[in-house]
Amino acid sequence: MPANTQHANGLAFSDALMREVKQRFLNVDHDHHGRERLYFDNAGGSFRLKAAAERFAQVDAIPDNAERIHATAVELQQIQARGSDDVRTILNAQGGSVYASLTASGAMFDMVRAVAENVPGTNMVTTVLEHPSSFDAMSLYAQKAGRELRVAKSNRETGGVDADEIVRLVDKDTCLLNVIHASNISGAKLDLEQIVRRAREIKPDLYIVVDAVQHAPHGLIDLQKTPVDGINMAPYKFFGCRGSGLSWVSERAAQLPHHKLAGKKPDFWDLGSSAPWQFAVLTEIVDYVCWLGGHFTQATGRRALFEAGITHIELHERALLSALLDGSGGAPGLRSIEGVKVFLDHPDLTKRDLIIGIGFERLDCTQAVVEYGLRGVTVYERVASSIYSKRMLDSFGLEGTVRVSPLHCHSAADMEKFLRVTREIALSASGPRTGSAG
Numbered sequence: 537m538p539a540n541t542q543h544a545n546g547l548a549f550s551d552a553l554m555r556e557v558k559q560r561f562l563n564v565d566h567d568h569h570g571r572e573r574l575y576f577d578n579a580g581g582s583f584r585l586k587a588a589a590e591r592f593a594q595v596d597a598i599p600d601n602a603e604r605i606h607a608t609a610v611e612l613q614q615i616q617a618r619g620s621d622d623v624r625t626i627l628n629a630q631g632g633s634v635y636a637s638l639t640a641s642g643a644m645f646d647m648v649r650a651v652a653e654n655v656p657g658t659n660m661v662t663t664v665l666e667h668p669s670s671f672d673a674m675s676l677y678a679q680k681a682g683r684e685l686r687v688a689k690s691n692r693e694t695g696g697v698d699a700d701e702i703v704r705l706v707d708k709d710t711c712l713l714n715v716i717h718a719s720n721i722s723g724a725k726l727d728l729e730q731i732v733r734r735a736r737e738i739k740p741d742l743y744i745v746v747d748a749v750q751h752a753p754h755g756l757i758d759l760q761k762t763p764v765d766g767i768n769m770a771p772y773k774f775f776g777c778r779g780s781g782l783s784w785v786s787e788r789a790a791q792l793p794h795h796k797l798a799g800k801k802p803d804f805w806d807l808g809s810s811a812p813w814q815f816a817v818l819t820e821i822v823d824y825v826c827w828l829g830g831h832f833t834q835a836t837g838r839r840a841l842f843e844a845g846i847t848h849i850e851l852h853e854r855a856l857l858s859a860l861l862d863g864s865g866g867a868p869g870l871r872s873i874e875g876v877k878v879f880l881d882h883p884d885l886t887k888r889d890l891i892i893g894i895g896f897e898r899l900d901c902t903q904a905v906v907e908y909g910l911r912g913v914t915v916y917e918r919v920a921s922s923i924y925s926k927r928m929l930d931s932f933g934l935e936g937t938v939r940v941s942p943l944h945c946h947s948a949a950d951m952e953k954f955l956r957v958t959r960e961i962a963l964s965a966s967g968p969r970t971g972s973a974g
Contacts, residue, residue, distance in 0.1 A: 587820045653680075671747075691724075702731055717746055719871040745767070832845075867956050875898060875963070
């Protein structure tokens, strides 16, 4: 049985490894002003690797243009080539085109447009849980092309979208299926392998594009098992730096008409001069995950090391998720703290990334986030007034939720501290009601 499913409640790093992991990140236990803090909003950003930040500054300081023939330009070309290879390492992808953009959201619009404008069909399929960069792109180009947009509903028990619900919307006239790898509200992972296989049984040449921004830092992606046509990542949510989106496009999708300079190859997607630091940072991310994997495997291949590293990140985060839900070190878990409700609390932790949504009986979400902040904890309110939350929350029948999203560089002790703070907030709010449960 694979390690990531064998340990239903996860497998935490050893104390020694935990210390090493924390040392490799910036601002884990303190903010940039040196104030003690728990940063539990990693679904909205993420901690930065020290090596990634250092490499960014080093490579971006080089003034040379990579499209030259002198030695420094060649060095920059090699940095870019290695980074492109490492995109494929993360995804277990072969061939295709790597597309560097300012944001993963911009890349998603570009990938959706290329398919929607050039592939025949009468409908396009997506899910209600998509990030606006996916859902709005699908809506825009379905409307422009006069196609029906079919939207798969969420499952209020699992917090995800069932494969059956998605596949039932696909037919031989579907030109594009767009799905998120994992929800950025509930953490629920979609069964991408089943979705891709069954959708292609209905239409073998169906184009499929995936938003992996949320899931990529938390679990394994394997395009050999889930062969899609486009997939994006955001390094700033993957221990890297802001201002970068990196995507992979299949060979057939890369050849579709898209914005490009006329003199470039048909499968080339970048516009303008490259930013080699984007690729250098990605290589630092893969180097780190491979370093971590080296603690758990004797393999030497880069993909094998990466697989081991990301698998044990997933296992450690599952242990943290279990601790948050059921308690740790004498601190009661979220499921048992009076006055606290855990939303979308599916019991199978193997199907969840490290995101929890909670509400307080006597505090609305925004007030709760303020209370956490006063106690040195950063979390985020997902409320129906936000364009990034309304559609998803409505599908779950929720007005709002406090999103709690730690990262693998957190420890069990960090979870215990958070649980103690949560219990204190719940107790302090036990007086007259000040808002809805949210």
